Amino acid sequence: MTVTNTTPGISTITLSTLLRRWVVRQADSETEWVESQLNTLRQGASETTLHRFLGLAPRRLGREDLRLSVSDLKEAEQLRPDWDPKGWSLDGTARIAGLLAFQGPRPFPALFKDLVRTSDARELITLYRGLPLYPEPLVLTHEVGEGLRSNMRAVFESIAHFNPYPRDHFDDHRWNHMVLKALFVGSRLQPIVGLEQRANPELARILLDYAQERWAAGRDVSPELWHCVGPFAETVNAYEALSRALDGSPAERSAATLALVAADTSTARSLLADAPDTLQLVAAGRIDWNHLTQEEAA
Known part of the structure; x- marks a missing residue:
């Protein structure tokens, strides 16, 4: 091997x-x-x-x-x-x-399947972290799916975070499910390799619905969510939601500004006129998706 x-x-x-x-x-x-x-x-x-x-x-x-x-x-x-x-x-x-x-x-996929079946949580984390390095990666998708369904956040993150396997081998359906689950379990989105590359209109629509459901229930929305929505703001009609985020916490305001910059439409530019200070920080590189507040950037 x-x-x-x-x-x-x-x-x-x-x-x-x-x-x-x-x-x-x-x-x-x-x-x-x-x-x-x-x-x-x-x-x-x-x-x-x-x-x-x-x-x-x-x-x-x-x-x-x-x-x-x-x-x-x-x-x-x-x-x-x-x-x-x-x-x-x-x-x-x-x-x-x-x-x-x-x-x-035996072929590696058969060995990997048995190891996943008999491993404890810590062993699973190790096995899944190695996914970018294994041969025959496409044959491992069933076992990877089992890891994504895990109720253990650390096991889920061993696949979702700092791991190019999902970007390289997931179809849009599985990719979108992984991103949504990251939000459900309280995982960050930025460590997901390929988050921007694999953004797609269906994911933007799913996340917009998720945000609106959270707001309706009186719950907070992760500012990182807008990273996947911004490029498709016009397609999924996200402007009202982004306008609300602009009026939120400093991190929400930064995320909404970054998303509207990515949208780059006349409506987006009109909304950005209400956030000149944050837009200036974005233009100066003092705020980005890794640093949504100046405190994080310091």
Whole structure:
């Protein structure tokens, strides 16, 4: 199971080799054990040996965060664009390195299905974080769907956040469902890779309905929601809702301004005339979707 970078101008390296390097560097007294285990897995070990390694990794290596340098993150980006391993744990990285190294008798999707079925929450988070790196990604969609339906927010976010898999492989229906569920469970939208690229009129319509239902029930609306609505404000007739958001909290006002700038219609420009100060901050780059208030930007 070898996934190799083919980007011109970058030295060829497998994902498994990169992860192995990171783990070995941080493994301290367990370096020899890690090297030996990964070598065994690469040479055609049994699935029993793989399961034993996956089970022992947290006990042998601990669960501290993986320590990555700026150059490590740059190499990760070059090898797998939009893959962001920040926040990965040492043992989780070792587990994914083991899965990528393993040369077993069964196709990877069958192995992955069994692992998902028998894993606890922490193991599921590791498995789903590795989605951008696995072979045959399209065959994993059923198990990914199970993760999206999870009631555990951390499991859901291991797929939805900092993970290019949904952007690359979800159809619009599943993508829209994921974004809506993120709002339902209180997850942020900005960590969703491809949020702006995959925006679509149906999602804008769904989110507009969701916002109006929240307001009708006397509940707040996440300002991030308008990021997916702005480009289609004309199509879904969102101007009344955006005008209301302009009169809301500082974050809501900023989000509505950004959405209306993205809409770039005569009606949008007319509404923006009522928010000259916020529009000026947007034009100066002091407010964006990652920093909806000046306090966040500071």
